[in-house]
Amino acid sequence: MTSLRKLASHLGLSITTVSRALDGYADVAVATRERVEQAAKAMGYRPNPAARRLRRGVGETVAFVLPTDPGHFHEPVFSELLVTVGEELARHEHDLMLLAARPGKDEMAVYHRLVEGRRADAFIIVRTRHQDERIAYLMAKGVPFVCHGRTDTAEPYAFIDGDGEEGFHSLTQRLVARGHRRIAFLSAPTHLTFAGLRLAGWRRAMQAADLAADIVEEAEPTEEGGFALAHRVLDSHARPTALICATDRMAIGAIRAAADRGLTVGSDIAITGHDNIPAASYCQPSLTTMELPTRLIGARLADMVLARLGGADLRDLTEIHGLVQMPRGSSGETNLEGVVRTADAQEAVFEVTEGRKT
Template sequence: MSKPSSRNEPMTIARLAQHLGLAEGTISRALNNYPDIAEKTRQRVQKAAREMGYRPSSSARRLARGVIETIGFVLPTCRTQHSDPFLAEILNGLATELSLHDWDLLVTSVPDGHDEVDVIDRLVGSNKVDGFVIARTRREDARVNYLRQSGVPFVVQGRTDHPDDYSWLDIDNEQAFVEAVTYLRGLGHVKIACLGGDPTMNFAWQRRSGYLRAMAEQNGHIGVGYLIDGITDELTAFRAAQRLLAITENDRPTALLCVTDAVAIGAMHALTRAGLRVGEDISIMGFDGLPIGRAVQPALTTLHQDSYEIGREAGRMVLDLCTNPPSAPKQTLWQAKLTPRASVNPPAQSPAQQNKGGF
């Protein structure tokens, strides 16, 4: 058996073969677990490969296996996509999980004049990816409809209105808002307003549904103008909160439930600008559990979802689909965790006084 060469030289199959006194074909087949290689030889080759720092060539491995080892992610076409901290954390978790398995993440955006399906179709047609992860789903989503027909493995972060026949990972958004209303009602709030998102987005629709269901079941009061849809960022939230503050003081809500943390922070700015105290005059609750929620004053009560771990799990799911196609879709529903902080407190008056109006 020859001595190994300098550590500065890259370890190759040829060098392993020379070191072990075996044919290069035997080394390759042992590393790839071919059944015609004796178990003793396979273990010997793989042990030497580990000790000598051998790493297979990505291009050679992909050619041998007939896979690209790349997952595609097309950024959703929305104005705030590049500043969406929730989406950024999902991508971070997804990229981390893929890299642990020597797979790559291809992230691309949508050029002007095209839509997300155009980009997905181009990636499928050019064989640049083995599968997709998609996020920020609409209730009726053209991306999901396309991928259903394409035969390409995909995992959805979120769901559509009809999610039975594909793999997805989602948060129980409706139940989370039911629990949020329950928590506020338990503190004595009756007049609870809601800043909802785009109702064509499934997560926003589910949260809206949870708010309405819980308010009806728990005898909450939804006054005129309490439910405002289409709030997608801090600026629109700031303006929507100003509309709520324009309601006469006797009819004004004492608590505000927001579709995201970013929306909640925009509403907090509006209250502060108006000279009101968040958590004392009006309580505010968000959704996402973003780190910035701990830094604002007062700290933001939120419904926490671990966006980084969501990305990790989506990565595990899509890798499994690409390497071990299941007989049935895998569907996972996680629960959000209520995280109380200083932005939510009991109303300034008792429930009996609140029913009469005023703070």
């Protein structure tokens, strides 16, 4: 690829003159500007948007690509997160670009377009996978990124995550202490790292209590997914007394399925989720859940992206936060006041620089 220096040398002009001509400055003669633009086109020169923005005092652009159908930006778990990230980046005169793409080929096509077209200077990656093509690609290209979640790569990378394994272990222990012996786990697809971690926490608590950890079903982390899985396990000959769902959206679907069976949620069956989306408070009964405090995490994600753009050491940008447990009526825990904090909730931050496990 032709560099600015090569273009300037070819034209016999200074780099500054060529740069200002391409940036459209009025102090460059029209004839010179046209000559520079024609040569740039002929030589295949493509300006670096990040460098151009830096020269002109304009902030950089951070891309947030939701792994979902194009145009579907309604994922509630990310709504407040995006608001916080956007506000923090705006304070530093940086822009947040939001896109959506189906996981797989469509999604990677978006990443290729943004990177190769130099339309984004950094990325925030969500719904990380054990083997994540997005992360491998950005690493290979040397593009800054921060993950909301973890992956299996042995290479250092910047991430922030909740301690899902410990959160679901603590929740399961609570349900066991309340007398539940058949506890099913309704999982998101286990190629997603968060799903594997949450499943591991449930399984560890069940095994420690010497209980069977054999009722596991998997579907997309949506209301439809939770509804279908709950119907499936509630139709079994030995019906569970509790359903632990990987996400709140799955739990909301499971509540509807329990109602279809004539079961009273909170007494006949306990149902729990994760995320503390707004709808969790308005279910009937309200949903027992847990959360990684959204505004805290949004602010930290923005700080980490800014640090990566500034060249910060990756080893200083790895955090795992404890989860805030919220016992409510759907698990029959309305007698509990306030919240239960797992590993001191947001005060618990662990540096992870090697030996990442899922």
